[in-house]
Amino acid sequence: MKAEQQYIDLFTQYETLIRNHSSEVLNKYRASAFADFERLGFPSIKHEDYKYTDVAQAFAPDYGINLNRIDVPVNPYDVFRCDVPNLNTALYFIVNDSFCDKVKPDVTLPEGVYAGGLKAFSEQNPAIAERYYGKAASGGKDGIIALNTMLAQDGFVIYVPEGVVVEKPVQLVNIFRSDVDTMANRRILVIMEPHSQAKLLVCDHSIDDVKFLATEVFEIFAGENACFDLYDLEESNRSTTRFASFHVKQEASSNVLVNGITLNNGLTRNNYYIELNGEYAEATLCGMSILDAEQQVDIYSHITHAAPNCTCNELVKNVLNDRSVGAFSGRILVKEGAQKTVAYQTNRNLLITREARMYGKPQLEIYADDVKCSHGMTTGRLDENALFYLQSRGIPKEEAHMMLSVAFTADIVENVRLDGLKERLHHLVGKRFRGELAQCVGCHGCQ
Amino acid sequence: MQDSNKIIDEVTSSDYKYGFVTNIDTETIHRGLDEEIVRIISAKKNEPEWLLEFRLKAYRHWLTMDMPDWPHLTIPPINYQDIIYYAAPKKKEGPKNLDEVDTELLKTFDKLGIPLQEQKHLVGMAVDAVMDSVSVKTTFKDVLAEKGIIFSSFSEAVQHHPDLVRKYMGSVVSYRDNFFAALNSAVFSDGSFVYIPKGVRCPMELSTYFRINAKNTGQFERTLIVADDESYVSYLEGCTAPMRDENQLHAAIVEIIAKEQAEVKYSTVQNWYPGDKEGKGGIYNFVTKRGLCKGQGSKISWTQVETGSAITWKYPSCILAGDDSTGEFYSVAVTNNHQQADTGTKMIHLGKNTRSRIVSKGISSGFSQNSYRGLVKVSPRAEGARNHSQCDSLLLSSTCGAHTFPYADIQNETAIIEHEATTSKISEEQLFYCNQRGIPTEEAIGLIVNGYAKEVMNKLPMEFAVEAQKLLSISLEGSVG
Numbered sequence: 069m070k071a072e073q074q075y076i077d078l079f080t081q082y083e084t085l086i087r088n089h090s091s092e093v094l095n096k097y098r099a100s101a102f103a104d105f106e107r108l109g110f111p112s113i114k115h116e117d118y119k120y121t122d123v124a125q126a127f128a129p130d131y132g133i134n135l136n137r138i139d140v141p142v143n144p145y146d147v148f149r150c151d152v153p154n155l156n157t158a159l160y161f162i163v164n165d166s167f168c169d170k171v172k173p174d175v176t177l178p179e180g181v182y183a184g185g186l187k188a189f190s191e192q193n194p195a196i197a198e199r200y201y202g203k204a205a206s207g208g209k210d211g212i213i214a215l216n217t218m219l220a221q222d223g224f225v226i227y228v229p230e231g232v233v234v235e236k237p238v239q240l241v242n243i244f245r246s247d248v249d250t251m252a253n254r255r256i257l258v259i260m261e262p263h264s265q266a267k268l269l270v271c272d273h274s275i276d277d278v279k280f281l282a283t284e285v286f287e288i289f290a291g292e293n294a295c296f297d298l299y300d301l302e303e304s305n306r307s308t309t310r311f312a313s314f315h316v317k318q319e320a321s322s323n324v325l326v327n328g329i330t331l332n333n334g335l336t337r338n339n340y341y342i343e344l345n346g347e348y349a350e351a352t353l354c355g356m357s358i359l360d361a362e363q364q365v366d367i368y369s370h371i372t373h374a375a376p377n378c379t380c381n382e383l384v385k386n387v388l389n390d391r392s393v394g395a396f397s398g399r400i401l402v403k404e405g406a407q408k409t410v411a412y413q414t415n416r417n418l419l420i421t422r423e424a425r426m427y428g429k430p431q432l433e434i435y436a437d438d439v440k441c442s443h444g445m446t447t448g449r450l451d452e453n454a455l456f457y458l459q460s461r462g463i464p465k466e467e468a469h470m471m472l473s474v475a476f477t478a479d480i481v482e483n484v485r486l487d488g489l490k491e492r493l494h495h496l497v498g499k500r501f502r503g504e505l506a507q508c509v510g511c512h513g514c515q
Numbered sequence: 516m517q518d519s520n521k522i523i524d525e526v527t528s529s530d531y532k533y534g535f536v537t538n539i540d541t542e543t544i545h546r547g548l549d550e551e552i553v554r555i556i557s558a559k560k561n562e563p564e565w566l567l568e569f570r571l572k573a574y575r576h577w578l579t580m581d582m583p584d585w586p587h588l589t590i591p592p593i594n595y596q597d598i599i600y601y602a603a604p605k606k607k608e609g610p611k612n613l614d615e616v617d618t619e620l621l622k623t624f625d626k627l628g629i630p631l632q633e634q635k636h637l638v639g640m641a642v643d644a645v646m647d648s649v650s651v652k653t654t655f656k657d658v659l660a661e662k663g664i665i666f667s668s669f670s671e672a673v674q675h676h677p678d679l680v681r682k683y684m685g686s687v688v689s690y691r692d693n694f695f696a697a698l699n700s701a702v703f704s705d706g707s708f709v710y711i712p713k714g715v716r717c718p719m720e721l722s723t724y725f726r727i728n729a730k731n732t733g734q735f736e737r738t739l740i741v742a743d744d745e746s747y748v749s750y751l752e753g754c755t756a757p758m759r760d761e762n763q764l765h766a767a768i769v770e771i772i773a774k775e776q777a778e779v780k781y782s783t784v785q786n787w788y789p790g791d792k793e794g795k796g797g798i799y800n801f802v803t804k805r806g807l808c809k810g811q812g813s814k815i816s817w818t819q820v821e822t823g824s825a826i827t828w829k830y831p832s833c834i835l836a837g838d839d840s841t842g843e844f845y846s847v848a849v850t851n852n853h854q855q856a857d858t859g860t861k862m863i864h865l866g867k868n869t870r871s872r873i874v875s876k877g878i879s880s881g882f883s884q885n886s887y888r889g890l891v892k893v894s895p896r897a898e899g900a901r902n903h904s905q906c907d908s909l910l911l912s913s914t915c916g917a918h919t920f921p922y923a924d925i926q927n928e929t930a931i932i933e934h935e936a937t938t939s940k941i942s943e944e945q946l947f948y949c950n951q952r953g954i955p956t957e958e959a960i961g962l963i964v965n966g967y968a969k970e971v972m973n974k975l976p977m978e979f980a981v982e983a984q985k986l987l988s989i990s991l992e993g994s995v996g
Contacts, residue, residue: 116585404913404914405913407913417925419925419927419928419930420928421928422895422927422928424928425924425925425926426923426924426925427922427923427924427925428921428922428923428925428934429920429921429922429923430919430921430934430936431918431919431920431921432908432917432918432919432936432938433587433916433918434908434910434916434917434918434938435915435916436910436913437910437911437912437913437915437940438913438940439910439938439939439940440937440938440939441937441938441939442935442936442937442938443919443934443935443936444933444934444935444936445921445923445932445933445934445935446931446932446933446934447923447925447930447931447932448928448930448931448932448933449928449929449931
């Protein structure tokens with residue numbers, strides 16, 4: 069219980085302080101989350117689902133947490149110049165774990181739509197916040213979620229009322245900026261009322277070279293017929309560790325796309341929990357990571373089909389270079405009675421070097437008979453015939469290698485339903501394979 | 516769909532036909548497990564000191580272990596002190612020839628359709644029959660001996676070829692390997708031993724039939740197959756048990772060693788009593804099977820048809836240590852009523868240019884749960900490893916479950932690993948197509964299920980393929996087949 073102790077002590081000592089700088093709705097869950105955390109602790113590597121990620125080790129260092137909500141002297145617009153050309157978004161910032169409300173984006177969202185800080189939202193609309201906050205992500209089973217729930221003081225909310233379509237994509241930039249090792253507990257709540265539509269682009273950046281640790285909990289509620297896209301782009305740095313969990317609850321005929329792309333990171337663990345609770349709901353889960361040096365990405369997904377006639381499509385691709393480590397564990401659970409389910413799960417991995425490691429585990433658990441479910445997993449290197457063909461056409465080996473690698477990841481980028489972002493991602497992926505992105509500090513290299 | 520429902524109903528109403536009990540004097544020891552029991556078993560078998568030591572070490576290690584809980588199975592607690600660890604048909608002296616073998620025993624094996632009598636050599640199969648805990652009779656010994664092949668019961672091998680047994684026993688499955696391997700190593704009573712000398716191609720199929728007969732007993736047998744350089748052997752294993760309300764434990768170990776260029780083909784038709792329609796009774800089949808492709812260019816192939824047992828928990832595996840060695844796993848697992856199965860394989864690639872192929876077909880119906888669990892591991896030195904896995908599941912009722920848990924641990928970039936799996940029920944289009952060609956639904960289902968399992972069935976030796984086909988029809992489709 070070593071790694072846990074400092075967080076237990078911290079909470080016991082500063083509970084009042086944490087509470088004072090947060091809202092009623094968030095505070096309501098703290099005590100039970102603390103009890104859960106004390107009971108569960110961090111999942112150990114003996115735990116089947118955490119075999120390849122040593123959570124306790126990641127949480128063991130002494131990180132500073134900005135419990136007092138001291139303003140970080142940073143103007144995100146100055147620091148963050150890396151915009152996406154041809155993509156006009158409503159731009160919001162979270163610095164470490166505080167929502168940055170000093171600068172407001174210069175856009176008007178449709179009436180009734182709320183995009184902004186979680187603390188402020190839960191104070192203004194306690195009834196709505198209470199209905200959703202903490203309802204999808206339960207700390208009862210996962211110590212990291214419990215820790216996030218017990219410490220998170222603020223976060224980001226998108227609330228889209230019934231029937232409203234938000235044309236303009238909302239962009240949230242998570243920035244790590246600090247002179248000392250820092251931990252941030254971020255909380256993102258997405259509430260899509262029936263028949264609403266929105267798109268959210270979340271970008272993670274780390275500005276400084278000190279150690280950063282983030283726990284991020286996303287709760288996404290898609291009402292009947294709602295349509296929501298989440299693009300999660302991680303471009304942090306080698307000294308950033310991130311534990312994210314995405315909890316999606318979908319009602320009938322809703323359509324949710326989650327696309328998680330890791331271009332630059334230290335250690336990342338992404339947990340995706342998607343529940344299809346209403347008929348004809350459709351979920352698409354894409355993931356891609358391009359790793360080198362000692363980077364590690366561990367993706368875990370659990371998609372539950374609880375209602376008939378639902379569709380899910382999961383596609384995860386990893387490119388592993390140097391001594392990087394990739395892990396994928398995906399489970400599709402088809403509950404009894406969820407007939408006419410269509411579920412596809414694919415995991416493809418490209419190993420570039422001898423030292424790179426890939427651990428794959430796609431799983432199907434099916435309790436209904438009238439279903440079409442399949443999964444596929446491949447791990448290997450680039451096809452020698454294809455490489456030879458390109459070379460025989462006069463393309464140098466390195467270039468051929470790059471072309472095929474880019475092609476390998478292309479279908480993840482193709483799944484992006486925002487043209488400007490798609491274009492930008494193609495560009496970034498190309499740069500990443502050329503090794504240009506890896507050298508950049510902060511965002512200055514991405515220009 | 517009305518028709519197919521009817522057929523699926525028939526599936527659940529078909530009976531287990533090997534459920535009889537043979538009235539034969541059985542010698543058993545008292546229930547329970549302690550060091551004393553281990554010593555008694557060892558003494559009964561007149562074993563050398565080193566084997567007793569091995570058993571005791573295994574037993575002491577077993578005491579430190581807990582039963583693992585990771586499989587996708589619901590296993591009621593097993594009281595290991597309530598099991599009789601040794602049961603043998605009573606004999607005065609060892610039978611010298613068939614006339615001396617108890618006639619009841621012969622009848623039993625006749626009922627099972629097993630050619631124990633040597634005059635039936637037309638069948639061309641050498642048989643070792645194991646009833647409860649001891650080997651009853653091994654046929655064709657002399658013919659095999661001419662070629663230098665040793666095919667005998669395990670206890671005989673311990674007496675006559677102690678060096679071979681001592682050298683290889685536990686070299687593939689150590690007694691520390693897992694809970695049930697430790698238990699087996701402590702209390703195993705008999706089994707088969709096969710040694711194929713250098714350059715010899717075994718002229719006939721070797722076969723062992725396992726039968727649990729006595730009440731309250733567990734069966735713990737060990738099979739050890741050693742194939743020396745450039746040899747070949749095909750080995751078959753069949754198993755049945757009487758119908759009883761209680762659950763009986765079967766925890767066996769199979770070890771295979773294939774040296775340079777040797778090939779071993781191991782086929783199983785597992786038909787232990789699966790319990791009744793309410794899930795009462797049946798055998799717990801917790802088996803450790805592993806082959807070591809030790810030499811360059813060696814090959815081990817596992818083929819299994821699993822239709823019986825209340826709970827099946829086993830992973831016939833291959834350690835591909837020799838360069839250019841090959842491992843294969845073909846499996847059809849059928850679960851019905853309340854049966855549970857968590858089965859699959861492990862392919863561990865250590866040598867260069869090693870290949871493995873996995874074909875697993877699961878068929879579940881009734882209230883059963885059928886899981887495939889497999890591991891493909893490529894170690895950093897396993898240059899050019901190649902694996903293809905295919906796992907398909909067919910669902911025949913809305914209350915059953917089919918699950919797939921494949922693991923891939925890849926530590927070498929030259930590896931090419933592919934896994935694909937599908938789960939579906941018999942498609943209405945396929946049925947419709949058959950119907951419109953004039954094939955009635957009942958036949959069409961039979962056709963589709965047989966076609967579905969064919970890839971695996973084709974890998975079985977002829978004699979077994981016929982039996983397996985029959986079994987598939989009985990346990991699954993009633994009259995269809």
